[in-house]
Amino acid sequence: MSNDFLTIALPKGKLLTDSLEVLTQAGVECSEVSEESRKLLFPLDGAEAQIIICRPTDIPTYVEHGAADIGFVGKDTLLEENKDVAELLDLKFGYCRFVVAMPEENVPPRLPNGTFDLSVLNHQRVATKFTRVAEEFFRQKGMQVVPIKLHGNIELAPRVNLAEMIVDIVSTGTTLRQNHLVEVAPILEATTRLIANRVAYRMKYQRINELTEKLREIVK
Secondary structure: OOOOOEEEEEEOOHHHHHHHHHHHHOOOOOOOOOOOOOOOEEEEOOOOEEEEEEOHHHHHHHHHOOOOOEEEEEHHHHHHHOOOOEEEEEOOOOOEEEEEEEEHHHOOOEOOOOOEOHHHHOOOEEEEOOHHHHHHHHHHOOOOOEEEEOOOOOOHHHHOOOOOEEEEEEOOOHHHHHOOEEEEEEEEEEOEEEEEOHHHHHHOHHHHHHHHHHHHHHHO
């Protein structure tokens, strides 16, 4: 295995198809890679590279510890996991938004500028998969919240009095509306990012940078 051999971590699920598409456009032959297979590691013949398929939330860990040289991961996961990796490029797919949402019957009063008065939510409970993101958002507003970590069905929490509000990612807002929740504050927008292990980025700079620049041209 050469010093330029690359291990590329890609996320399972909805981001995998787009990830494989842009890699193919960048000249990485990955037609054999499929989530339908039980395999999780795919050597790329003749490319001095391999692809590993991981849970999205695990990719920053694989990259931080050098099990993967580079990886594709949502900015939402990157912020929440807070790993020591180098963020190289916004790949511009997998768009979603972080929002604060509440039951429509409990929304805060509006301020003169039309935004909701979030101050009434100080010290309230927030259900979320993204406790770090939620706490940081309210901390920047001089507020504290009580995070309740959930791994799914976040929208249920306010309906059964587990929490007063949620912080979650949305794309169209359909799920919020179906559960009678209203967005009361945007937090940030997120897309898929290319990240690198910091040591690998120095040691394999030419190889990683060449791929990064090809991807940059593709996503322009």
